[in-house]
Amino acid sequence: MTDGLAQSYPTRPIRLIAPFAPGGGVDLIARLLGAGLGRSDSLGQTVVVDNRAGAGGAIGAEIAARAEPDGYTLLLGNSTTHGVNQAYFRLPYDSVRDFTPITLVASAPLVLATAGALPVKSVKEFIALAKARPGQLNYGSAGRGSVTHLTMELFKVVTGVNVVHIPYKGVGPAFTAMMTGEIQCIIVAVTASMSHVRAGRIKALGITGVRHSRLLPDVPTLAEQGVAGFDADYWYGLLGPARMPRRIVARLNQEALRIIGGAEFKQKMIAQGVEPTGSAPEEFEKIVRGEVAKWARLVKDAGIQEQ
Structure with a gap:
């Protein structure tokens, strides 16, 4: 994508893939975030939530990974799609290399x-x-x-x-x-x-x-x-395909953080027992890398057989 096209982004509707069935936590957060991003005072383009359930989120995640990195296909990933799946299953994508982290959205204990x-x-x-x-x-x-x-x-x-x-x-x-x-x-x-x-x-x-x-x-x-160092929250995050233009990532991060920090989003998340978070793209990338490494180490240490 040229720098000029990145500056004018977005000029058409955006697809936000929710890799699980309607009604669950990923679907709820994707719809709240998508509605906020689609407002005229945000991105100003419709954000369509596309539920692509199956294989523990891997089907939807693969679709997002293989999409054009132009900002028009995004993914609401989570601890499953970008943590445990990479450690336990043989996937058609890599949770780190094939995605652009945009922001951590929320976490649930x-x-x-x-x-x-x-x-x-x-x-x-x-x-x-x-x-x-x-x-x-x-x-x-x-x-x-x-x-x-x-x-x-x-x-x-x-x-x-x-x-x-x-x-x-x-x-x-x-x-x-x-x-x-x-x-x-x-x-x-x-x-x-x-x-x-x-x-x-x-x-x-x-x-x-x-x-x-x-x-x-x-x-x-x-x-x-007394169980020292145990930290295993369930998290949700916004990602896109690898190699997205930095200007688009920065724009999406800015708008997403504004929504995540807003009273409406906070109220609805807290009512569900979920904590709104938000992060810089670089911080979220560290989280994903850390999650993949943690669960891979566990699978090895516990002698769990990959599927």
């Missing part, structure tokens, strides 16, 4: 939760119980290679506990399995756990990130309970 009947009240007590009963406790996940899977594997490596993985097709079936006693613990998004926590069906023991959750303000972090 995860929580270590146990069945209500399990006789523990803290992370320390859970670790002690798991070590006293190696291989006898089961944990659930939303599927092999999911954030819920690899985050618990990270917990196992850091703490030395031996709990057995049982994958499900989503967190809903995993919660059902916890109610029936098939599994005893799970690491999951705080928002997904709230109804069960409030009903007393499960116990929220610890937040996986470095900050407390607004939805569970009294639940301490894992680090505060």
Whole structure:
């Protein structure tokens, strides 16, 4: 793209790919961000959210990676598309080389939760119980290679506990399995756990990130309970194909940060248990590189077989 075309950007509608089905967190954030970018006082062009679900977000991410780097195809990626997928699956794209990071958009804490009947009240007590009963406790996940899977594997490596993985097709079936006693613990998004926590069906023991959750303000972090250095937030970010012109990246970053910092976006995100963030493109690139390296190291250290 010539410098002149980059300066006049955008002159037509923009496609924002949401690589998951409508109704989920990625879809919600993509639509809020897209609506803001499309306003006349922002980019001034319609931003069309295009849901391309499948393969844990890899289908939509590949479409974005192969698009022209002209700023007219963007991606709302997350910890799955640009973190755990790269470590666990053989992908048709590279999460670092094939994308241009624009800004981190938001992050959502995860929580270590146990069945209500399990006789523990803290992370320390859970670790002690798991070590006293190696291989006898089961944990659930939303599927092999999911954030819920690899985050618990990270917990196992850091703490030395031996709990057995049982994958499900989503967190809903995993919660059902916890109610029936098939599994005893799970690491999951705080928002997904709230109804069960409030009903007393499960116990929220610890937040996986470095900050407390607004939805569970009294639940301490894992680090505060002795699990040093544990940080595994679920994040969302805006990206484009590799080799996007710097002027376009700067324009998109500027407009996205204005929306992310606005009262309307903040209010709607916080209501969902998600923290608006925002970042410079360079900072977001470091985050993506760090995430890919972290999960790749975990897969190697834990002896997890790539799929």
